[in-house]
Amino acid sequence: MWEVDSDVGSRSTSSDGLRRRQGWDPEAESLASHMDELDEVLEEEEDGCPLPSTPEDQHLLDAEMAEVLKAGVLSDEIDLGALAHNAAEQAEEFVRKVWEASWNVCHFRHLPRWLQDNDYLHKGHRPPLPSFSACFASIFRIHTETGNIWTHLLGCVAFIGVAIYFLTRPSIEIQMQEKVIFGVFFIGILSIIVSLWDRFSEPRLRPLRAGVFMVFGLSGIVPAIHYGVTEGWFSQVSKASLGWLVLMGLLYILGAMFYALRVPERWFPGKCDIWFQSHQIFHVLVIVAAFVHYHGISELASYRVTVGECSMPPSTIAF
Structure with a gap:
């Protein structure tokens, strides 16, 4: 039943x-x-x-x-794992191409934490992009990083032109002083590599980044003080272009202050999302300071060639 x-x-x-x-x-x-x-x-x-x-x-x-x-x-004696892997790769490639072709700017709150650098810039942020080609194409779109990209890109092109100008001039024997300068240059490269560390870009390390930029800009104070102690301050002003170096330092400090204080977007939240934000002003001041520095050291080189040689012989500088 x-x-x-x-x-x-x-x-x-x-x-x-x-x-x-x-x-x-x-x-x-x-x-x-x-x-x-x-x-x-x-x-x-x-x-x-x-x-x-x-x-x-x-x-x-x-x-x-x-x-x-x-x-x-x-x-059909087909490897199921290989089939699934190929399907996943094709799907990933398809999604990547669609994303690269159709990404839109986003609000600050939609950014990942490591990109949330300035909460006074509300809209128009560029999201993380999956490839180098997508990042390169974003140079020609309007977002919060557009001004930052172009202010540095144009400055980079200008200094590449300056480098080509000097490299195409008649070569001379490389002295020890030039080796020292190149050594300092590569030390600077190491500091740049450290600055590319992802944790270095976190919002809580903004004061550290501003401090590093200020140290870069004020590094010229050390040789200026050395020259002033050994040759006198009057000679430093009249012969060593101290005024240009001081102006360079002031521009670097001013740019770092804009960057650290996030002015003017702090005063006008949401109004400087695309243009006239602190990061762009910082870039412009850094480029101007670099050319002021270039002008100052050019005057130093001109004085060195036309007036007299260094009182300290090169042989005393050795490793």
Whole structure:
């Protein structure tokens, strides 16, 4: 008796499922007219080969798809792992291309934490991009980094032109002083590599970054003080272009203050998202200070060539 009740309950449950699948109308048709179809459904379920009649039965669809895919792969002797890996790579490449072609600027709150550097710039931020080509293409779009990119890019091009100008001039014998200068240059490269560390860009290290920039700009104070002590301050002003070096230092300090204090966007939140933000002003002042420095050392070199040589012979400088 229990087996009969169980069988009836099973048929009743399956009957409910059949009603959902076939759109059964109890007023138009009787349960007896569907018993043959019900038996077919039960037989299919017992054989492990369900045939879902509606897309809403997602579990059965997934099971059926998995069985078909597995059978096809095994019959063709294809590595399922390699197939899945290739499919994942193709999907990733497709998503990357779509993202590169369609990314939009976003609000500050949608940026990852390591890019949330200035909360006074509200809109127009460039999101993280997945490739170098996408980053390069973003140079020509308008976002919060556009001014920062171009103020440094134009300055870089200008100094490349200055370097080409000097490198194409007649070569002279390289002295020890030049080796010292190049040594300092490579020490500067090491500091640049450190500045590329991702943790160095975190918002909480903004004062440290501003301090590093100020140290870079004020590094010329050390040789200026040395010259003033050995040759006198009047000679330093009249012969060593101290005024230009002082102006350079003031410009560096002013730029670092703009950067650290985040002015003017601090006073006008959301109004300087694209242009006239502190980072752009900082870049402009740094480029101007660099050319002021270049002008000052050019006057030093001119004085060295036209008036007299250094009183300290080169042989005293050695490693």
